[in-house]
Amino acid sequence: MIVVVASGKGGTGKTTVAASLARIWDGPVQAVDLDVEEPDLHLFLKPDLTGRETAVMPVPKVDESKCTACGACAELCQFKAISVLAGHLLVFPDMCHGCGGCLAVCPEGALTETGRELGEILSGTAGGVDFLMGRLRIGEAMSPPLMHEVYKRLNRKKDVVIDAPPGTSCPAMTAVSGADVILLVSEPTPFGYHDLKLAREAFQPLGKPMGLVINRAGLGDRSLYDYCRATNLPILLEIPFDRKVAEAYSHGLVISEARPEYADLFRRLCEQLRGLAAPVREAANA
Amino acid sequence: MLEITVISGKGGTGKTSLTGAFAQLAANHVICDLDVDAPDLHLLLDPAHERVEKFISGHEPLIDLEKCTDCGECERLCRYGAVKRNADGPFIDVIACESCKVCVHFCPAGAIEWNRRQCGEWYISRTRFGPMVHAQLFPGQENSGLLVTLLRNEARQLAEARGLDLILSDGSPGIGCPVISSLAGTDLAVIVTEPTPSGIHDMERVADLCAHFRVAAAVLVNKWDLNVEQTRAIETICQNKGLALVGRLPYDPVFTEAMVQRQVVTEYGRSPLAEEVRSTWARIMDIARLKQQAA
Amino acid sequence: MSKIAVSSQGPGLNDQVDPRFGRAAYFVIVDPETMTSEVVDNSAAKTMSGGAGIQAAETVVKAGAKVVLSGFIGPKAFQALRTVGVTMGQDVDGMTVREAVELFKAGKVSIAEQATKPGHWA
Numbered sequence: 127m128i129v130v131v132a133s134g135k136g137g138t139g140k141t142t143v144a145a146s147l148a149r150i151w152d153g154p155v156q157a158v159d160l161d162v163e164e165p166d167l168h169l170f171l172k173p174d175l176t177g178r179e180t181a182v183m184p185v186p187k188v189d190e191s192k193c194t195a196c197g198a199c200a201e202l203c204q205f206k207a208i209s210v211l212a213g214h215l216l217v218f219p220d221m222c223h224g225c226g227g228c229l230a231v232c233p234e235g236a237l238t239e240t241g242r243e244l245g246e247i248l249s250g251t252a253g254g255v256d257f258l259m260g261r262l263r264i265g266e267a268m269s270p271p272l273m274h275e276v277y278k279r280l281n282r283k284k285d286v287v288i289d290a291p292p293g294t295s296c297p298a299m300t301a302v303s304g305a306d307v308i309l310l311v312s313e314p315t316p317f318g319y320h321d322l323k324l325a326r327e328a329f330q331p332l333g334k335p336m337g338l339v340i341n342r343a344g345l346g347d348r349s350l351y352d353y354c355r356a357t358n359l360p361i362l363l364e365i366p367f368d369r370k371v372a373e374a375y376s377h378g379l380v381i382s383e384a385r386p387e388y389a390d391l392f393r394r395l396c397e398q399l400r401g402l403a404a405p406v407r408e409a410a411n412a
Numbered sequence: 413m414l415e416i417t418v419i420s421g422k423g424g425t426g427k428t429s430l431t432g433a434f435a436q437l438a439a440n441h442v443i444c445d446l447d448v449d450a451p452d453l454h455l456l457l458d459p460a461h462e463r464v465e466k467f468i469s470g471h472e473p474l475i476d477l478e479k480c481t482d483c484g485e486c487e488r489l490c491r492y493g494a495v496k497r498n499a500d501g502p503f504i505d506v507i508a509c510e511s512c513k514v515c516v517h518f519c520p521a522g523a524i525e526w527n528r529r530q531c532g533e534w535y536i537s538r539t540r541f542g543p544m545v546h547a548q549l550f551p552g553q554e555n556s557g558l559l560v561t562l563l564r565n566e567a568r569q570l571a572e573a574r575g576l577d578l579i580l581s582d583g584s585p586g587i588g589c590p591v592i593s594s595l596a597g598t599d600l601a602v603i604v605t606e607p608t609p610s611g612i613h614d615m616e617r618v619a620d621l622c623a624h625f626r627v628a629a630a631v632l633v634n635k636w637d638l639n640v641e642q643t644r645a646i647e648t649i650c651q652n653k654g655l656a657l658v659g660r661l662p663y664d665p666v667f668t669e670a671m672v673q674r675q676v677v678t679e680y681g682r683s684p685l686a687e688e689v690r691s692t693w694a695r696i697m698d699i700a701r702l703k704q705q706a707a
Numbered sequence: 708m709s710k711i712a713v714s715s716q717g718p719g720l721n722d723q724v725d726p727r728f729g730r731a732a733y734f735v736i737v738d739p740e741t742m743t744s745e746v747v748d749n750s751a752a753k754t755m756s757g758g759a760g761i762q763a764a765e766t767v768v769k770a771g772a773k774v775v776l777s778g779f780i781g782p783k784a785f786q787a788l789r790t791v792g793v794t795m796g797q798d799v800d801g802m803t804v805r806e807a808v809e810l811f812k813a814g815k816v817s818i819a820e821q822a823t824k825p826g827h828w829a
Contacts, residue, residue, distance in 0.1 A: 135450055136585050137424005141610065163586045164421050164617060169609035200765075204470075204513050206758025206783075211768045212791040218783050221758050225512030226491055264587065264620055267757075292423050292585070294551045295449040299507055315671055317428065317452045324450060328551030331507070345668050369638075372663070376608040376639035469754070558754075 127403050128286045130160075130305035132329070133312060134321030136292035139341035139365070140311045144289040145170035145380040147309075148255050150392045154284040157252065159259035160301045161291040162245060162272045170380050173257035177249035181260065181275040182241030185222040186229060188215050192236035199228035199237065224271060244272040247279065256281055269297040277304055294328035302329055307403040308336045309362070309395075314346035322350065326359065335402040339395070342367040360402075363395045413571055415564075416700050417446070417594050419583035420604040421614025426634040427604045429667060430689065431582040432456040432676040435541040437693045441578035443539065444567045445546035446560045446594045448532065453582045456676055459537030459544045467532040467547060467559050473504050473516050479523035486515035486524065507552035532559060536566065543570055557593030560584065564593075587621045595622065600700040601629040602658065607642030615646070619653055628703050630656040632692060635663040656699055659692030661685060708739045709773035711811065713804045714763075718746035724807050726778025726800040729760030735804045736770045739812055742805070745770075760784030768793065776807045776816065785819065795819040 131144040141159075145167060148157035159167035168175070186199070186208055197210040207222035208215070219242040229237045245262040260276040262269060269291065280286055290301035302308050308329055312322035322338070329336065337360045340350065344367040354361050365371070365381065365388070374384030382389040418434070420427040432453060435443045445453040475486075477500060487495040487502065494508040495515065504515070504524075516524045531554075534547035545567045547559055567579045581598070584590035595601055601622050605615035615631065622629040631650050636643045643660065650657045662685055670680035678686045714731035716723045720742070725731035734747045747770050752762035760780070764787035767775055775793055778800035788795055796816035799807045810816050 135423055135452070137422065164610075164614045166422070166610035166613055169613060202513060202517055204511060206755065206761040209761050209765060209787060211765060211787055214790050216761075216787055216790055218758070218761060218786075221761070221783075223510050223512055224491060225510060225514050226489070227512055227514040227517065230489065230514065230518065262587070264617070265624055267592065293449045295549060296552065296554050299552045303508070315668055316455045316674065317671065320452060320455055321450050324551070345665070346672050369663075372635075373638055376606075376642055378609045 127400065128280070128288065128304055128306045129309055129399050129403070130288045130290050130302045130307075131309045131311060132290040132298060132302055132325060133292050133310060134294060134323070134325030135312070135317055138311045138313050138318060139339075140292065141166050141289050142170060142375055142381055143309070143311050143339050143341070144287055146382045146388070146392050147396060148287045149380055149382055150389050150396065151255070151285065151287065152393065152396055156256035156258060156281045156284045156286045158276065158280065158286055158288045160273050160276060160288050162260040162262040162269050162276070163291060163297070165259050165261050167289045168257070168259055169378055171252040171255065171257060172378070173250040173252035175248045175250040175257070179247045181244045181247050181272050183222070183224045183244050183271045184226070184239040185219040185224065185242045186217055186237045187240040188217060189236045189238065192234045194234055194236075196233065198231045198233060202227045202231050220267075223268070244268075244275065247276055249279070256284060270300040273297065273300045294324055298325075299328065302332060302334070305334050307399055308334050309339060309399065310336055311339045311341055312350060313342040314340055314348070314350040315342075316346070316349070318346065319350040319353065323353065326357070335405075337362040337398065337402055339363045339365065341365045362398045363391055413568065413577050413579065414700055414704055415579040415581070415598045416600050416602060416696065417581040417583045417598040418602045418604060419591060419594065419618060420585060421587060421616075421618035422605070422610050423585045425604045425606045425611060426661075426667065427585070428452045428582050429456070429671055429677065430604055430632070430634070431580065433678040433689050434580055434693050434696070435539075436676050436678050437690060438578055438580050440576050441542055441580050442567045442571045442576055443542055443544040444563055444579055444581040445544065446563060446581050446590070447584050448547045448549045448559050448563070448590065449584065451546055451548060454544075454546060456671065456674060457539040457541060457544060458674065459535065459539045459546065461535050461537050463536040465534050466530050467534050467549075467562070468528050469531045469558050470511050470529050471513070471526050472506050472509060472511055472529040473513070474525040474527055475502055475504060476523045476525055477501050479521050481521050481523070483520060485518055485520060489514050489518055534559065534563060534566070536570065543574070545570065557590045560590050560593040587617050591618070591621065592625060595625055595627045598627060599704050600696070601627050602696055603629055603631045603655075604634055605631060605646060606635050607633060607639040607646060612642060612646055612649070616649065619655060623653070630658045630696065630699055632659045632661070633657070634661045636660040638663045658695040658699065659688060661688050661692070710771050711737045711739055711774040711776060711808055712747075712767040712770060712772035713737060713799075713807050714775075714777040715746075715804050720744050720805040721803050724776070724778065724800045724802055724804060728775070728777040728780040728784050729763045731763065731777070734763070734767055734770065734772075736767075736772055737804065737808050739808055742808070744804070758783070761787055764788050774811065776811055780819065
């Protein structure tokens with residue numbers, strides 16, 4: 127089962143929920159940080175990182191002896207990664223989206239693939255929990271290619287808890303695309319409620335079961351609760367607003383460590399997630 | 413004209429609430445919400461739209477089933493898994509699609525259209541604190557920074573037209589394309605952080621981004637008294653990187669209470685927090701003016 | 708003397724130089740000997756989410772320019788133009804297209820050895 131922990135807005139407690147879940151999980155589990163721009167799951171799970179790879183994206187390379195500067199590649203490329211100027215072929219690897227179009231269209235077979243560095247993929251273990259994360263190279267503008275590389279390295283023999291990037295644009299959508307169940311995290315303030323609605327609407331077309339964790343319950347107002355009732359979004363867990371939890375978080379502790387009574391709540395969350403994901407997975411296996 | 417952009421590597425540090433308060437404290441300014449993916453500033457500022465425009469960027473493919481022979485070539489070539497099937501036949505999942513045009517180009521039946529794509533909407537509005545330029549990107553769209561750039565250009569034009577001399581922007585979170593577009597050419601980036609492991613870690617990444625693109629940056633620590641040790645660590649980092657520390661705001665529920673009432677903390681009665689926000693803003697303006705004079 | 712492309716905010720010799728190369732509104736292509744000009748629209752580049760500099764470089768090269776005058780030229784446009792041997796004059800803004808060309812003819816424009824600014828998406 128793949129659980130993706132997401133939120134419309136950053137700072138709702140998504141990472142701390144993902145970390146707590148991974149800690150108490152009832153069985154073999156892999157914790158994955160797909161927030162490759164700002165990964166922070168490792169700050170809470172504190173894994174022993176033993177594996178490191180550089181992730182690359184295929185970008186074109188030209189064999190000058192075969193190139194006739196016909197310009198077919200430049201004409202097709204939507205990203206200006208390959209350009210023909212006054213008979214010279216120029217490649218701009220940073221612009222490339224790895225679509226393979228230029229390679230396919232070249233009549234002379236003058237293009238082959240080489241790699242552009244996206245960032246790194248780190249792996250290890252954190253007390254019995256497998257750990258995997260991606261970290262985007264500074265100056266690299268695209269997250270999804272690195273995220274896809276991390277997705278390829280998921281251990282599908284285990285359950286997977288994924289910490290997604292916040293928001294609803296490209297990177298967040300890429301993260302939730304592989305989920306069996308999406309666990310949304312929000313807070314009952316106007317910003318939290320507004321962004322949760324955005325996230326729910328954005329993810330709806332994917333047709334995946336969704337549940338909600340309300341963090342900092344007790345702050346804010348009832349709008350989020352009313353919305354959940356009105357739209358049948360199950361509230362699976364409420365974590366009360368608690369300065370002690372905030373302080374513990376500032377020391378890098380996960381919630382289940384800050385307040386041991388929460389460990390049981392998270393175990394229940396784990397069961398409920400299995401329940402939500404079950405019909406989908408049965409259908410997929412049928 | 414001065415441009416100040418408030419950013420944070422990590423979400424939830426209070427960036428938007430603080431930008432809202434600065435919008436109240438500033439004078440002669442245009443407010444700009446560059447967080448086009450998940451804009452929130454409008455929840456505090458309650459903008460009244462004066463202008464609504466479509467944001468059209470790029471193209472997207474569309475399979476014309478009348479011409480399609482179901483040969484499967486598009487599915488075979490697509491590297492993003494964007495060609496899917498339903499009861500009617502193949503279709504393009506526009507959320508997965510990267511708009512590379514490979515399917516359009518190689519379709520033997522010429523059955524795939526290439527249409528302009530509306531990615532979102534943008535607005536020019538008025539608020540109780542001044543004019544505001546903002547937008548909403550539709551879900552799953554590539555947040556390429558083009559909409560951010562458009563908003564900044566509109567803000568500049570508006571400021572020039574109305575004789576205003578400051579653009580105050582709520583920047584995009586993270587370190588990717590939209591943040592880069594938020595920062596390029598800005599006079600001062602104010603990085604909002606919090607004394608937590610994620611807060612520090614992400615602040616360093618965004619400070620490095622500012623350095624990489626040669627943008628002057630200053631740091632503001634929110635909820636500083638949650639963890640005095642971590643706050644000291646942030647101060648040390650600022651010293652080492654030559655970043656000015658413009659404020660330390662205490663952890664105070666009034667911050668959220670104001671938001672629930674749709675107010676900014678500096679208009680929500682008097683509080684030690686509000687006073688500290690005022691002093692912080694004064695420091696920010698001093699630094700920004702100095703940078704501008706030096707340039 | 709070869710044709711000069713100047714990034715411009717308007718279509719004519721008396722319009723202001725556009726300080727950005729990649730996202731300039733127009734390019735005014737000037738024959739420096741006769742001081743006649745034609746205008747090339749840069750809208751193809753302006754609306755691109757990325758790669759505007761490269762597109763602009765293609766546009767000016769196709770128009771036959773061997774010299775480019777602009778405020779600042781980003782690293783990709785710079786790389787593109789240098790590869791095909793186009794001379795680049797930078798920091799030429801705050802003046803009209805005509806004034807920029809006259810300055811170049813008088814040998815007073817700084818010729819770029821490297822890109823003015825790091826690339827960005829603005």
